[in-house]
Amino acid sequence: MTVIAHPDAAHRRGSPAFRRITVALFCAGLSTFTALYAVQAVLPALSTSFGLSPTEASLAVSVATGALAIGVLPLTALSDIVGRTTVMTVSLFSSAALSVLVALSPNFTVLLVLRVAEGVALAGIQAVAMSYLAEELHRESLGSAMGLYVAGTGLGGMTGRLVGALVDDVAGWRWALGTTALITLLCAIAFRVTIVASARFQPRPPRVRELAGSIGRALTDLGLLGLFAAGFLLMSCFVTVYNFLGYRLLGPGFALSGTVVGLVFGVYLAGVISSAFIGRMVDRFGRPSMLIVTAATTLAGILLLGMGSLAAVIVGLIVTTGGFFAAHSVASSWVSARSAVLHVQGSSVYVLFYYLGSSVGGTVGGLVFSAHGWTGVTYYTAALVATVLVVAVLLRGLLGRRATATA
Known part of the structure; x- marks a missing residue:
């Protein structure tokens, strides 16, 4: 289906174009996180299949998120030439094809190479999505749209982990990743059918010096630096929890089956709900206040996860997941x-820091888990989120209490 351009300059919540855009970006977020994190559900199976430690197996996640982080800025520049929707469409379909190849990997080295390529492909969505929304939607409707987009990423994370774990327990990790690859392909098709062509985008030739200057100005703004740090720290915490919680639940103390662990990953739905809900809270109470609330919520969840009972772990995972996605939605829309307002390349730099958090912070989390078990993970992730809370308080004092566009 050919996308149709809408002449209105900025789409508002409730309009047909707004609904199409949010549905399309929801599908894009779902596809991206399904492809990116389905592997996370089968890390214990990769350890068994290839004789890997938890830290080594987690490289299947870290190399993809690291490649995504590196690919964000070049693909941002490319989207300035060929258009936002073109880059996102190619990204979704190429990542679906690479997901199939990952499932067919003959050894772990080939799997890692393919995951690097997949991370670069997925960078096309992460580089462009926030810029596309900021260009095409009215400022007063951006918070809700960003919340729904992040909700799609939340549902994708849940789908990848849940479907991956359940199929892995029945048919093995290759069939698990093949099944999630099919889901990403269906999402890519839905995106292409639904997306609204850019009305406010103006193509321009590559301007490396201008792009570097825009990035440089973003890195000198204290408000944006604080938000970049928040994204890095939040993702470092979150990916550590989901990379290694499966090992904990499968091991001594809990000894759950793979199917039950997969069902536990269903609590990822909390991220979908909180992301969709937080947009309206941001519009009402402002970003500074809501970043504090959501960071504190995430910290409470981390502390619950450290307890020894399964009930406490499940509740803690729900609270951690909901708090993380809400905080990420607040920070990303604020960026x-x-x-x-500042006319800088902030969104792509935020994405770079965010996924560096997954790659670097998640790898460090693996070393902590191997050395100190879940107790070490609790201290590590709690310290990360406590730092986010401090940053959020400082940002509130620096930028004011109201979440205006100039904040």
């Missing part, structure tokens, strides 16, 4: 709004 988009502030970058638009």
Whole structure:
């Protein structure tokens, strides 16, 4: 289906174009996180199949997120030439094809190479999505749209982990990753059918010096630096929890089956709900206040996860997941709004820091887990989120209490 351009300059919540855009970006987020994190559900199976330690197996996640982080800025520049929707469409379909190849990997080295390529492909969505929304939607509707987009990423994370774990327990990790690859392909098709062509995008030739200057200005703004740090720290915490919680639940103390662990990953739905809900809370109470609330919520969840009972772990995972996605939604929409006012390349830099958190912070989390078990993970992730809370308080004092576009 050919996308149709809408002449109105900025789409508002409730309009047909707004609904199409949010559905399309929801599908894009779902596809991206399904492809990116389905592997996370089968890390114990990769350890068994290839004789790997938990830290080594987690490289299947870290190399993809690291490649994604590196690919964000070049693909941002490419989208300035060929268009936002073109880059996102190619990204989704190529990542679906690479997901199939990952499932067919003959050894772990080939799997890692393919995951690097997949991470670069997925960077096309992460580089462009926030910029596309900021360009095409009215400022007052951006918070809700960003919340729904992040909700799609939350559902994708849940789908990848849940489907991956359940199929892995029945048919093995290759069939698990093949099944999630099919889901990403269906999402890519839905995106292409639904997306609205850019009405406010103006193509321009590559301007390396201008792009570097825009990035440099973003890195000198204290408000944006604080938000970049928050994204890095939040993702470091979150990916550590989900990389290694499966090992904990399968091991001594809990000894759950793979199917039960997969069902536990269903609590990822909390991220979908909180992301969709937080947009309206941001519009009402402001980003500074809501970043504090969501960071504190995430910290409470981390402390619950450290307890020894399964009930406490499940509740803690629900609270951690909901708090993380809400905090990420607040921070990412804040970066988009502030970058638009300052005329800097803030959104792509935020994505770079965010996925570096997954790659670097997640790898460090693996070393902590191997050395100190879940107790070490609790201290490590709690310290990360406590730092986010401090940053959020400082940002509130620096930028004011109201979540305006200039904040």
